[in-house]
Structures are given as structure tokens and as C-alpha cells.
Amino acid sequence: MSPLALPVHGLGELRSVLLRKDMLRVVREAFVRHAEGEVVAPRGGELLFQDPPGDCHIKFGHFRDGQVFVVKVAMGFYENAAKGLETNNGLMLVFDARTGATLAVLNDQGWLTSWRTAAAGALAAKAGAPSRVSALGIVGSGHQAEHQARWTAEMLGVERVFIWGRSSEKAARLAASLSHQGLIAQAVSSVEPLFERCNVVMTCTPSTSAIVPAAVVRPGTHIVALGADSLGKQELDPAILGRARVIMTDDRHQCAERGELAHALAAGLVETGVDVSLGQVLTGKVPGRFSDDDVTVADLTGLAAHDIAIASLAVESLRNAEW
Known part of the structure; x- marks a missing residue:
């Protein structure tokens, strides 16, 4: 990869390196770190659409001792299934928290958001x-x-x-x-x-x-x-x-x-x-x-803590897969 190449990782690559047990682990840790005030995450943004119905969520932040910060964009357009299209889409951007350098574009098509939400729901179900x-x-x-x-x-x-x-x-x-x-x-x-x-x-x-x-x-x-x-x-x-x-x-x-x-x-x-x-x-x-x-x-x-955790796990897993 040349120094100027943008490090883009697609859905297939992400699926190949991320395991469910690891996602559950980091999502649980993110719940805890958020509760303990260890996450810097300003209020997120959202766009709401009426015709056709849909929404776009933007979340961003970093862990206080973390080496990266993350910006996540996730969309849901609820009539897409009738058109033969995926309901969800999105991507995550990962940056070096010390220099601002772009470390990765995770073009996950909304999959990371879907899986971190699934992990969060499962953990919440067990908790109560x-x-x-x-x-x-x-x-x-x-x-x-x-x-x-x-x-x-x-x-x-x-x-x-x-x-x-x-x-x-x-x-x-x-x-x-x-x-x-x-x-x-x-x-x-x-x-x-x-x-x-x-x-x-x-x-x-x-x-x-x-x-x-x-x-x-x-x-x-x-x-x-x-x-x-x-x-x-x-x-x-x-x-x-x-x-x-x-x-x-x-x-x-x-x-x-x-x-x-x-x-x-x-x-x-x-x-x-x-x-x-x-x-x-x-x-x-x-x-x-x-x-x-x-x-x-x-x-x-x-x-946002979940997006930070999942994106950080993805970058780490991708690096490990290259070694």
C-alpha cells in the first residue's frame, strides 16, 4: 500500500476477521466504560427522512486513554426491502487520536452497527x-x-x-x-x-x-x-x-x-x-x-462507545491478520 493510499476495508474482509465472542466482549467493556465516564462522546447527530421513511445517525468519540477516535455514519431506509435493497447501510472512519491521521475506512455497509446492536441487546437481555x-x-x-x-x-x-x-x-x-x-x-x-x-x-x-x-x-x-x-x-x-x-x-x-x-x-x-x-x-x-x-x-x-469499541477491535484484528 502506498503512503497516499486510503486504507479501505470492505464487508467481506471485516467478516473474515471478527468473531462474535470478541464483539460481545468489547461491547460489554464499552457499556462499563461509558457508565464509568471513560468515554468522550459529544451528542450525536441525526437526519430524519419522511418520503421514503428513513434515518441517518452520526456518532463519534474516543476512549479517554485510547489511541484512536471514531466517526460512524449509519443509515436505515425502511422501504428498501420492498425494492430488493438492504435496509441498513453505513461506514466507520478510524483516526489516530495523536496525529489525526486516517487509519482506516471500514466500509461495513452497516454490518458493524448491526452486530454491535445485536451484542448490546443480548447483553441487556441477560442482565435483566x-x-x-x-x-x-x-x-x-x-x-x-x-x-x-x-x-x-x-x-x-x-x-x-x-x-x-x-x-x-x-x-x-x-x-x-x-x-x-x-x-x-x-x-x-x-x-x-x-x-x-x-x-x-x-x-x-x-x-x-x-x-x-x-x-x-x-x-x-x-x-x-x-x-x-x-x-x-x-x-x-x-x-x-x-x-x-x-x-x-x-x-x-x-x-x-x-x-x-x-x-x-x-x-x-x-x-x-x-x-x-x-x-x-x-x-x-x-x-x-x-x-x-x-x-x-x-x-x-x-x-458511541460501542462504535469506538467495535471499530478499534476491527482495526486490531485486521492488523493481526496481516502478520
Whole structure:
């Protein structure tokens, strides 16, 4: 590579060097470092699109003792699947934190964001799960729903997965795909039977209104809400958070602005500061639940810390592969 060549690494190259266990490790470490104030990450940016519907998130930052800083651009355009296109796209830029030199362009087409989100969801599910998981529920039928089903089922050690999506056809296709991957997966007709069968439920849709009513949530249920990562998005009835014994957030201020927590605060159902840091739950400093009868919620809006961690891991893994 000449000194002037831009070091661009494509999706295939990244897939060949990154392992799931390493991604889980660094995403967990990033949760903890964020909770402990070891991340410099100014407020991210976002662009929202209406016609066709989509969004673009820009996150950036560095670890306080890190040698790199990262700028991540991630897009989601939700009508792309009907056009035969991928829903998600994006890339990450990695720079030397001492000189500003460009170290790598990770042209991952959104894959790194998808996998770090899957890792975050799985870790959050484990953090609040009851002692016995009856089955895993997935609200959603798209790209991230499949990742959450696979990663979280493995993390929890369960095989039974129930899926509900606003498109019954897509939910059925996802169930078939997961069944071919070794899970016992079934699509259901509404959220009610899903919550009847499942006490850990992942919500991963771009919904802009509550699609999970409080009445369906049974004692002992742990919900990981991933969809509300932009202003205006919502998946849960705010009353669910009002009932929750524990609310875990990836970032308190971010969730209070755009997560499920924001809707519960606006409705006056919870008070500011009611939530605990998921990073502190993962280290055991605070409990993720007190009893198997608790309703618990993890509200995830996405951390720059995860993008820094994944990008740093990618650069390190690529270098090791060259040796």
C-alpha cells in the first residue's frame, strides 16, 4: 500500500476477521466504560427522512486513554426491502487520536452497527432475565430482529423463539429462517400470545407509536427495547415503564430525550433519575432485577462507545491478520 493510499476495508474482509465472542466482549467493556465516564462522546447527530421513511445517525468519540477516535455514519431506509435493497447501510472512519491521521475506512455497509446492536441487546437481555427463561419473544421481523433472535437465544441458552411483526408474511419468513438455523421458531398473530409464552422480549421495530400495550406484560417479564433510537419513535406503552421495578438505560440523558424513558417521563409515570445504568448492572454494582416476579425494562438508544469499541477491535484484528 502506498503512503497516499486510503486504507479501505470492505464487508467481506471485516467478516473474515471478527468473531462474535470478541464483539460481545468489547461491547460489554464499552457499556462499563461509558457508565464509568471513560468515554468522550459529544451528542450525536441525526437526519430524519419522511418520503421514503428513513434515518441517518452520526456518532463519534474516543476512549479517554485510547489511541484512536471514531466517526460512524449509519443509515436505515425502511422501504428498501420492498425494492430488493438492504435496509441498513453505513461506514466507520478510524483516526489516530495523536496525529489525526486516517487509519482506516471500514466500509461495513452497516454490518458493524448491526452486530454491535445485536451484542448490546443480548447483553441487556441477560442482565435483566429471570432465573428461568420460558422462551424468547421478538417484536419485529426485519434485519435486526433476526440478529436479536440469534444472539440473544444463544446468550440465554434457549431454543424456543416466538415472533410477531406488523407484516405476518415477514414474520413467517423470519420464523422459517431461524428454524433452518437450529432454533424452534414460530410466528404468532399478535403481541398477546407472544407475551403469554415469553418472559424475555426484544422489541426492534422503527415504530412511531406504542405497539406493546401494558395489559399484555405479565409479572416476571424482561423487555429489551431497541427501536426508539430517534426522536418520535416508540414501541412500548409508557405504563410498562411505570410498572417496572428496574429500568436500565444505556445512557440516561439520551434515553430521556428519545428512548422509551422519554415517553414515560413525558406522561408523568416515572421520575427523572429512576433508571439505573446498564453498565453498572453488568458489573454487579446494581441489580438488574430483585425477584422473578419483577417487570424490568432495558432501554437502548445506541452508544458511541460501542462504535469506538467495535471499530478499534476491527482495526486490531485486521492488523493481526496481516502478520
